Amino acid sequence: MTQIALVTGAAQGLGYAIAGRLFAAGYAVVITDLSLERAQAAAEALDASGERVLALKLDVASKADFEAALAATLARFGALQVLVNNAAMTLTTPVMQISPEEFDRVMSLNSRSVFVGCQVFGAHMAAAGYGRIVNMASLAGQNGGTATGAHYAASKGAIVTLTKIFAKELAANGVTVNAIAPGPIDSPMVHAAVPPQRMAGMLANIPVGRLGDADFLGDLVVQLARPEAYFTTGATWDVNGGLFMR
Numbered sequence: 721m722t723q724i725a726l727v728t729g730a731a732q733g734l735g736y737a738i739a740g741r742l743f744a745a746g747y748a749v750v751i752t753d754l755s756l757e758r759a760q761a762a763a764e765a766l767d768a769s770g771e772r773v774l775a776l777k778l779d780v781a782s783k784a785d786f787e788a789a790l791a792a793t794l795a796r797f798g799a800l801q802v803l804v805n806n807a808a809m810t811l812t813t814p815v816m817q818i819s820p821e822e823f824d825r826v827m828s829l830n831s832r833s834v835f836v837g838c839q840v841f842g843a844h845m846a847a848a849g850y851g852r853i854v855n856m857a858s859l860a861g862q863n864g865g866t867a868t869g870a871h872y873a874a875s876k877g878a879i880v881t882l883t884k885i886f887a888k889e890l891a892a893n894g895v896t897v898n899a900i901a902p903g904p905i906d907s908p909m910v911h912a913a914v915p916p917q918r919m920a921g922m923l924a925n926i927p928v929g930r931l932g933d934a935d936f937l938g939d940l941v942v943q944l945a946r947p948e949a950y951f952t953t954g955a956t957w958d959v960n961g962g963l964f965m966r
C-alpha cells in the first residue's frame with residue numbers, strides 16, 4: 721500500500737530533493753511551505769498528474785498550521801506515516817551583535833517548529849502504532865557553526881536533543897525519530913551563505929574536497945523511513961564530508 725510522507729519547507733532546496741526521492745521511492749508526498757503557490761509549483765513539477773502529491777501552506781511557526789496540514793493529509797490520503805521536519809532559516813549576524821529578539825526568532829523557527837511537529841504528528845503516529853520522523857539538524861549544531869550564525873547553530877543543537885527525547889517517548893508505539901546533520905550541501909542555501917570568493921576556501925577545508933549531494937540526503941531519508949529501519953532511533957546521521965567525526 722502507498723505510504724504517505726509530509727515534508728516541511730519542500731518548495732526548494734533540500735526539502736524539494738527529499739520530496740523527490742520519497743516520490744521516486746513510491747510515496748505519496750505532501751509538499752508544504754510558507755507559500756501555497758510555491759508548494760503547488762513544486763508539487764506540479766514532481767507529479768503533473770497530481771495523483772501522488774498534495775501541496776499545502778504550512779508555516780512551521782504555527783501549531784495550527786501543523787494541525788491543519790495533518791487533517792488535510794488524512795482527508796486526502798487517509799493516512800500519514802512519515803514526517804520530515806526540514807524547514808529552517810539562517811541569519812549570519814556575529815554572536816555579540818545578535819539581539820535577544822533575533823535569537824528568539826531563529827530558535828523559534830528552527831527548533832520550536834521541530835518540537836511542535838514531533839508533538840502533533842507524533843501523537844497521530846503513536847495512536848496509529850507506526851511512524852517515521854526525520855528532523856533536519858546541521859553540522860553547525862555539532863561544531864558550533866562556521867558559515868552560519870550562533871543562533872542557527874544553537875537551534876540545530878536543540879534539534880539533536882529533541883530528536884533523542886521524542887525517540888524515547890514514542891519508541892514503544894512503533895515510531896522512530898532520527899536526525900540528519902548535513903555539512904555544506906550543494907543547494908541555494910549554501911550558495912547564499914557562502915559567497916563565491918569564499919567557496920574555494922570552504923572546499924579546501926572539507927576533507928573530501930567537495931559539497932554534499934541533496935539527492936543523497938533524500939535517499940537517506942527514504943532508508944530511515946523504511947519499516948525495516950525500526951532499530952535506528954534517537955540517532956543523528958552525519959553527512960558532512962569528514963568535517964566532523966565522532
Ligand SMILES: NC(=O)C1=CN([C@@H]2O[C@H](COP(=O)(O)OP(=O)(O)OC[C@H]3O[C@@H](n4cnc5c(N)ncnc54)[C@H](O)[C@@H]3O)[C@@H](O)[C@H]2O)C=CC1
Pocket residue numbers: 728729730731732733734735752753754755778779780781806807808809829856857858859901902903904905906907908909910
Ligand atoms: N543547504 C545546506 O548545505 C544545509 C542545510 N541544512 C538544513 O537543511 C534544511 C533545508 O535547507 P535548504 O534547503 O538549504 O534551505 P532553503 O533556504 O533553500 O529552503 C528552505 C525552505 O524552507 C522554507 N521556509 C522558510 N521558513 C519557513 C516557515 N516558517 N515555514 C515553512 N517553510 C519555511 C523556505 O520557503 C524554503 O522553501 C534546513 O533545515 C537547513 O538548516 C543543514 C545543513 C546544511
Ligand SMILES: CC(C)c1ccc(C(=O)O)c(O)c1O
Pocket residue numbers: 810858859860861865866867868902903904905909910911913
Ligand atoms: C548551508 C548552511 C547555511 C550551512 C552552511 C555551512 C555549514 C557548516 O559548515 O557547518 C552548515 O552546517 C550549514 O547548515
